Amino acid sequence: MNDLEPADPVVTNPRRRVVIIGAGFGGLACAGALGDTDVDVIVIDRRNHNLFQPLLYQVATAALSPADIAEPIRRTLGRYRNVHIMLAEAGGIDVETKQVKLKDGGTVFYDQLVIATGSDYNYFGHDEWQHFAPGLKTLHEARRIRHRLLLSFEKAERTKDPAERKALLTSIVVGGGPTGVEMAGAISELGRSMAHRDFRSIPASDLRVILVEAGPRILAAFPEHLQAYAVRHLEKMGVEVRLGAQVSDITAEGAVIAGHMVPAGSVVWGAGVKASPAFRWLGIEGKASGRIPVDAKLRVEGFKDIFSLGDTSFQPDKNGAPLPALAQVAKQQGRYLGKLLAKPGAIETAKPFHFANRGNTAVIGRNAAIFDFGRWTLKGYFAWILWAIVHVYLLVNFEKRMLVTVQWIWRYLTRQRGARLIDENDKEDVAPAIIR
Template sequence: MDMQQKTSGPGPSAAPRIVIVGAGFAGLEVAKKLGRAGLEVTVVDRENHHLFQPLLYQVATAGLSATDIAEPIRKVLRGHESVTILLGEVTGIDASARRISLGDGGELAYEVLVLAAGAVDSYFGHDEWAAHAAGLKTLADAHHIRSRALLAFEEAERTTDPAEQKRLMTTAVVGGGPTGVELAGSLAELCRHTLADDFRNIAPENARILLIEAGPRLLAGFSNEASRYAEQRLRRLGVEVLTDTAVEDVRAGTIRIAGRDQAVGHTLWAAGVAASPLAAMLGAETDKGGRVLVDDTLAVPGMPGVYALGDLAHCPGPDGQPVPGLAQVAKQQGRHLGESLVRHIRDGSPLRPFRYRGRGNTAIVGRNAAVFEQGRFKVRGWFAWFAWVVVHVYLLVGFQNRVQVSIQWFWRYLTYERGARLVTEKDDLRG
């Protein structure tokens, strides 16, 4: 089956066939810019929805529902008549033939290819750990974690074995970056407040949450002051913070750290990411994290018409270091590349170099506690927490989602209640 796109006219002046792989922050922004210009584009994604990943941990900890942070791709792009959406998984890229292969056996030709497929969890050479250490990249991951977290308390309520009860109520979070910190803090609030009065035979507020970081401090991308503040706030919530502690093994119901086995109900992985496997399929030069090396225009050297951006790309910043893998970076790259491609296709203007304009780094630690830093400007506490709330509501796709999330957060702030406490999977908690 050949699903080649139609060109917009005959002869050499016809607009190129443009294919965008991935409808995350970067891919959507490119599609919007090209769509507004009337250029024919095909967007391919293996999911039918755009996911706001920065709030995925809140779905995993019952704070929000899936529909609060996801929006159908077709809905987002339906105002752009020249944009076609295909639900499918890319299984191969033939850069020399300018063709991609899809999982259903189909093929799609391109003249311009934009890769924006994001990242996957990295287990640092121990892929076997993935079976027992749940990552957090998709809605399915979030539902799985939420079900396991809630089901652990249900199982602990039933058992009469104190050791098993203690194991079920112990969670290990691996990775002390923003995701790990936010996940550990949210889990602690879920246990200490939301679930505290819901059980009769157990005390959820006594659940153990271990935050394990191999480096010397949490939030390595922030200042030392922010790291200390985050650790203090987490400890106040009852989180046991273990720095300079590497994970040696992860097995069913057990994690090995510092030479000893720790029994756990489940292990959550927030320790690292690697580029989507599409980067390797392209056959271009990559860095040690598997990201495609691109020049300052986001083009892949040696592959005319191929661009990479977002978490899949290694894009140099002004200091020579790669720009960070943040949502704001992906959105800026998408807008820049979209505008640059429109000018290039219409009048042959050279592609402009991308310049990242940092808007600061932020991470939430718990209720009324967050850190925000931009250059010398550093804020901690309630003001940073409120800024985090405003920024994340603004970045959500869709007015309805912004309203729903604002209302739910306000209600949760007043009551500590979380309405998305549904167990949708029932599996063996020894895994």
């Protein structure tokens, strides 16, 4: 049976075909749960690799290389003979004929469809800012940030103008969620380590990292005492935390914060996310930044054979709020749905999906992290150790776990960053005009 054709109607008992759009945490977990079952599975993704996004900020700050946190999808799912990978980008869904429309003009027929297309950063109507302030969703964006950070230091080493040097050594992180906090702390550590060891003309006093949050607190999902701890530790690291400050413009020269232009060598965006536009493919209204409403069994409301999970889906918790856009939610939903789809008719009799919260965490910097387990919390050195253990465990395979563990131990002992590479041919990403 050709991957692009429907099941042959002559066959008495054709194998069901489950198509999964997206190979993130949820899509991979669903495909894995369907592996080696009596179901044909097709996984469609526009990238050939899966990515451990929680550690993407470490690629952006030269702590890890891209290959340390990414793996080809074919390698991840290759052991399952019933799972097929398709490198393509979905562009629509024909619910009447039950086929996924690909942007290259092809189509893929399905019996049951799983939408796990993830999320993207929300620039709140200012998509033009994306070029000057990349987010942290892809390896390309992480490399762009790393390129700009490292190149800013090189230019600052050469300039004789003190004002220009200070501008080059200023980094602005927009958004006080976990990504923004982790990024601000990592940039501060990277800058001070390089200024101390490798650059002769850069005084540490010229380094400046600004974390901007429009709301009254950073890490809004965490208890207030953990928020306060995070602010204290960031400020101890030299990060300026600006609360209740709006960013009204971002240009090649920097960002306008609370009405004042702040020249900067690099700006990083982490101020909010929105779901993929997949809800439009179904002709329905999206909820909460475009998330697809699903029932207790992850079935899209109004559709019998279409399901959605992860950041793309809107499934309310017991208080009516959507489940958080976290990796642990997507993975649990993926495993749950995969097990149900593996058995004909299991959806109808299955128990509703229940999210088992394993705790929420954010790392602040060296020897400092926070954990919120609901009934109890943890902060400081032991939280940092637990954060490292959890993130190593969640990596896709043993090889990645070993690589990252060894590099983290080496970096902890030496304070050296091993991925400080600048591509001399990457001219397009030198966006800040101040770098000249």
